[in-house]
Amino acid sequence: MIPDGMAVATGCRVRIPLRNRDSTGTVLEVGPPPQTNYNLRLVSKLIDPDPLITPQLMKLGKWIAEYYVAPLEQVMRALLPESVRQEMHSEKTRKIVEIKEMPDAEALEKLAKRAPKQHIILKLLESNSGMMSLKDLGGGSVTAAVKSLVKKGHVVLKEEAVRRDPDEDQEFLESAPLKLNPEQVVALEKIVNPATNDKGIPKPILLLGVTGSGKTEVYLQGVQHALDQGKSALILVPEISLTPQTVQRFKSRFAALHDQVAVLHSHLSQGERFDEWHRIRKGEARIVIGARSAIFAPLTNVGIIIVDEEHENTYKQETSPRYHGRDIAVLRAHFEKAVVVLGSATPSLESFQNTQSGKYELVRLDQRADSQSMPIMRVLDMRIEAQKQKGRLAILSDKLRLSMEKKLENGEQIILFLNRRGFARSLQCPPCGYVCECQHCSIPLTYHRTEDRLMCHMCGYQSLPPKKCPSCGDEAIRLQGFGTQKVEEVIQKVFPQARMARIDADTMRRKNALRDTLNKFKAHKIDIIIGTQMIAKGLHFPNVTLVGVLNADLGLQVPDFRAGERTFQLLTQVAGRAGRGELEGEVIIQTFTPHSPSVQFSRHHDFDGYAEQELQFRNKFLYPPFAHCALLGTRSTHERRAEFTLENLHKRLKKDLPPQVELGEPMPSPLTRAHGQFRYHLMLKSTSARALHQHVKRILTATPPPDDVTIVFDMDALGFS
Numbered sequence: 001m002i003p004d005g006m007a008v009a010t011g012c013r014v015r016i017p018l019r020n021r022d023s024t025g026t027v028l029e030v031g032p033p034p035q036t037n038y039n040l041r042l043v044s045k046l047i048d049p050d051p052l053i054t055p056q057l058m059k060l061g062k063w064i065a066e067y068y069v070a071p072l073e074q075v076m077r078a079l080l081p082e083s084v085r086q087e088m089h090s091e092k093t094r095k096i097v098e099i100k101e102m103p104d105a106e107a108l109e110k111l112a113k114r115a116p117k118q119h120i121i122l123k124l125l126e127s128n129s130g131m132m133s134l135k136d137l138g139g140g141s142v143t144a145a146v147k148s149l150v151k152k153g154h155v156v157l158k159e160e161a162v163r164r165d166p167d168e169d170q171e172f173l174e175s176a177p178l179k180l181n182p183e184q185v186v187a188l189e190k191i192v193n194p195a196t197n198d199k200g201i202p203k204p205i206l207l208l209g210v211t212g213s214g215k216t217e218v219y220l221q222g223v224q225h226a227l228d229q230g231k232s233a234l235i236l237v238p239e240i241s242l243t244p245q246t247v248q249r250f251k252s253r254f255a256a257l258h259d260q261v262a263v264l265h266s267h268l269s270q271g272e273r274f275d276e277w278h279r280i281r282k283g284e285a286r287i288v289i290g291a292r293s294a295i296f297a298p299l300t301n302v303g304i305i306i307v308d309e310e311h312e313n314t315y316k317q318e319t320s321p322r323y324h325g326r327d328i329a330v331l332r333a334h335f336e337k338a339v340v341v342l343g344s345a346t347p348s349l350e351s352f353q354n355t356q357s358g359k360y361e362l363v364r365l366d367q368r369a370d371s372q373s374m375p376i377m378r379v380l381d382m383r384i385e386a387q388k389q390k391g392r393l394a395i396l397s398d399k400l401r402l403s404m405e406k407k408l409e410n411g412e413q414i415i416l417f418l419n420r421r422g423f424a425r426s427l428q429c430p431p432c433g434y435v436c437e438c439q440h441c442s443i444p445l446t447y448h449r450t451e452d453r454l455m456c457h458m459c460g461y462q463s464l465p466p467k468k469c470p471s472c473g474d475e476a477i478r479l480q481g482f483g484t485q486k487v488e489e490v491i492q493k494v495f496p497q498a499r500m501a502r503i504d505a506d507t508m509r510r511k512n513a514l515r516d517t518l519n520k521f522k523a524h525k526i527d528i529i530i531g532t533q534m535i536a537k538g539l540h541f542p543n544v545t546l547v548g549v550l551n552a553d554l555g556l557q558v559p560d561f562r563a564g565e566r567t568f569q570l571l572t573q574v575a576g577r578a579g580r581g582e583l584e585g586e587v588i589i590q591t592f593t594p595h596s597p598s599v600q601f602s603r604h605h606d607f608d609g610y611a612e613q614e615l616q617f618r619n620k621f622l623y624p625p626f627a628h629c630a631l632l633g634t635r636s637t638h639e640r641r642a643e644f645t646l647e648n649l650h651k652r653l654k655k656d657l658p659p660q661v662e663l664g665e666p667m668p669s670p671l672t673r674a675h676g677q678f679r680y681h682l683m684l685k686s687t688s689a690r691a692l693h694q695h696v697k698r699i700l701t702a703t704p705p706p707d708d709v710t711i712v713f714d715m716d717a718l719g720f721s
């Protein structure tokens, strides 16, 4: 309860005595006290006179809690960084000593004899325009002397706030805006004067621009326009540590406004995050760049929200609340009446379909900005290569090896890409490329070693693994695969002179490791980079003339209806790293399935063609964007209990199932056991998001799990492991 006269508002933090202890909480709603038998407590203290959470953000939080079926407290935790919520890291301050009144010459002379230290301090201060930090004066060794000077009235001791700047060690040279090409001019115009609905809310914009088309320059000038209007700007990037170049470009362009740019990401220390957050809230920082959670930055008067590489999976939060940063960006822009720009060379089909249905505006950049041509794409059939290199793992085709040789001779640089993801293994036949698929869902079946079974991870269909390839009859159908480490070994043997670096989750653990390696590559201290999807994003290296994709199929073999989309995106993005300078670029794609649409359409840089056939497939099997897919899972250290709990939930969900919702069978996850926990899951599909999350919420609320079982619900799930 609120004591009389205390101005508590929604979004403020308050202290309440609970169990003899003062606890901190955030006010979700203010209203008359409810009828209850509980003993209601009075708020003992109002911490923030102004709400920490703006009304728009509060609205966003409530929406997230409902849609993603997450407890509101959990959502509040996502909204407010821990350091801010707990007041753990109050402002960092330093002590400043300032001259108040210098003693006259006579007194000064006396001081020099009797208290030489005090004399020196005064002299030092005098030669430093009367003011120095206590630390610079000598810190602990002079505190006593300074105190005496304070007592005598010669100096004063003050506290001054200092900002913990995460990029303190870096310098950013101001970059001038480029003269836009005609396509960019049109794009910027649409952002500056967006189409609006009848309530004056701008329509979201999908900026579909081929790799190297100058999307970033359009973002920069769009942000500039918002600032000129006195508004603030929010820029989301997939992952700060993976996109150092994009962040650098923003920091450089707005270098003159240095203190108005805030960066939010997971590598900040608690103190840095505290400072950045409060600078934003006070309106000192009006440009915010950050990863997913920066969508909750406490900016006011937002003019523009940009989501760079909007198709990236990293925008989806993997713990509850499992929100999608891009979707929340669109929603926040709507609440704030701001323009939102989703940019990508390979947009998600969800966003693209929204342009087809008229919900979003489609803006295109079809040419590379500096009139470089798109790289030449070659597709290499590894089935033939596998026969040639009998018995060995076919990692490097002759064609790719020869091309690498030539580039190295010319002093040009090479990126080798290995798209290795997921744990799920499907069965593929090397001589013919055939992959075992589910007849109902058209996704690869996953091989479960322990049961010696093939399973469909969408619907639960099971079958025995074939002894021979059903397509060509060869017995070579088997599990296969190689990782980046193996590739590095092989390349090292073939090109002993070349300088190379491997970029993957294992080698890039150290903070700034990626930035440092990329800087070395830029300075041409490295000839070849071998990497996973970590290197597919937004990199710009003019001297890279060859990109090799070692096995394009790996991404196609995961039990996920988005596997094709992801492969198309990765191939297109990776290919876009080649030929970004004066020299022409070449891309060699090694694959066992040269005719798959992902390979063929990316080869021709044809997003529209790809989207058209993929949307047909999605429509036929009723997958997103034509339906919502969600995953309901159980996790427990006791396998039977995880299984049993899910079966029980399944039974209850089946009863009164809304007609729009389709319910899959419970089954072990492809990643059957992780962190000592057994995992089971089932899929839900629905043409109505609301019908789905309401039904699940009702059942989950009525069916609390046993203590040793955790329930996971993932609305609009992106992964199915």
Ligand SMILES: Nc1ncnc2c1ncn2[C@@H]1O[C@H](COP(=O)(O)OP(=O)(O)OP(=O)(O)O)[C@@H](O)[C@H]1O
Pocket: 178, 179, 180, 181, 184, 209, 210, 211, 212, 213, 214, 215, 216, 217, 344, 345, 369, 370, 537, 538, 539, 540, 576
């Ligand atoms: N109007 C312009 N005139 C000249 N050069 C330009 C112009 N706009 C962009 N560029 C340059 O073209 C190159 C590619 O631009 P940019 O990196 O912004 O493209 P992008 O669309 O963001 O690419 P990607 O999607 O591959 O990350 C950069 O070197 C950039 O400086």
Ligand SMILES: [Zn+2]
Pocket: 438, 439, 440, 441, 442, 456, 457, 458, 459, 460, 461
């Ligand atoms: Zn199936």
